Amino acid sequence: MDQLERTVELLRDTAGPELLGVYVHGSAVLGGLAPASDLDVLAVTRRSLGDCQRRSLVKGLLEISGLTSEVRPVEVTVVVESEVRPWRFPPTADLLYGEWLRADYERGRIPQPGPLPDLALVITMVLTGDRPLTGPRPAEVLAPVPHSDLVRASVAGIPELLEELDEDTRNVLLTLARIWTTLATGEIKAKDAAADWALAHLPHRHRPVLEHARNLYLTCHYQDETWSSELRSQVRPHVEAVLTQINDLRRRPQ
Structure with a gap:
């Protein structure tokens, strides 16, 4: 079973x-x-x-x-x-x-x-x-569920999510990509598909950490998550860039 x-x-x-x-x-x-x-x-x-x-x-x-x-x-x-x-x-x-x-x-x-x-x-x-x-x-x-409540639900957990950034980096990055995608498209996508969408809309300098998170998700189990010091240094700038996009979408009229 x-x-x-x-x-x-x-x-x-x-x-x-x-x-x-x-x-x-x-x-x-x-x-x-x-x-x-x-x-x-x-x-x-x-x-x-x-x-x-x-x-x-x-x-x-x-x-x-x-x-x-x-x-x-x-x-x-x-x-x-x-x-x-x-x-x-x-x-x-x-x-x-x-x-x-x-x-x-x-x-x-x-x-x-x-x-x-x-x-x-x-x-x-x-x-x-x-x-x-x-x-x-x-x-x-x-x-x-109305779309307006999808938006409210998507952003409600962001503060708590960010508290887990250092311990659960892969999941936090992919979840933020999904939130951005949901607000922009009205669709809830799989984490890898949301990452693909976000990567296509990010400046090149902010792509490597999300590419790494996506690859980890597709190929590794939870206990196999590894990050180089170079990628770690890029995580918070990437998060700030994504949060800027999310906040811009939140301010738009529904």
Whole structure:
């Protein structure tokens, strides 16, 4: 049984009849999984999970998800249908599991409901990908997200993202490229496709670090990320250039 099948089975066992559907999104529906891609899953339920269900779900995901060449990171977002249909911003996630929070989970932290602007992007990808793992087609349980809220969601996480620049350089650069691409084109692209678009619109002096991040994404696993001192020195000027483009687009009328 592969990771997606195990994840769906875990969600079924945890939520029981309250589970409406499970949907794949992210790289799997935007062009295909790269070596460093997460398995991104959205689960839609009728009601909020209880504390025992949350503990059970986190415990199971800690066993399914990982950061090795054999085991991909699994990111699971659970949302109650009534919290996102009809749509409003900011949306509320009932539970979020991601490998970047593993240490917290292992210390006993149980994720609780809270605002999650990124759900605007997740739901848009789910509707576009139209890939149910179980349950009805996503358009039957999810409402479309207005472009203005895609913009709001895209930029909401930038401050937190920048805090991870030194530790998670590849992902931060590719995510900023995706944000710029989404604001400019209205489309959510795969990270490598977003990097291609951004590279075509960047001055030559700011391209090398993004080219390197893209190549790492396409060819290496998380633990294989390496940066030369020369490239490291170019990271922050590149980020400033991309942020300038993002801020210019934010100021334009919708």
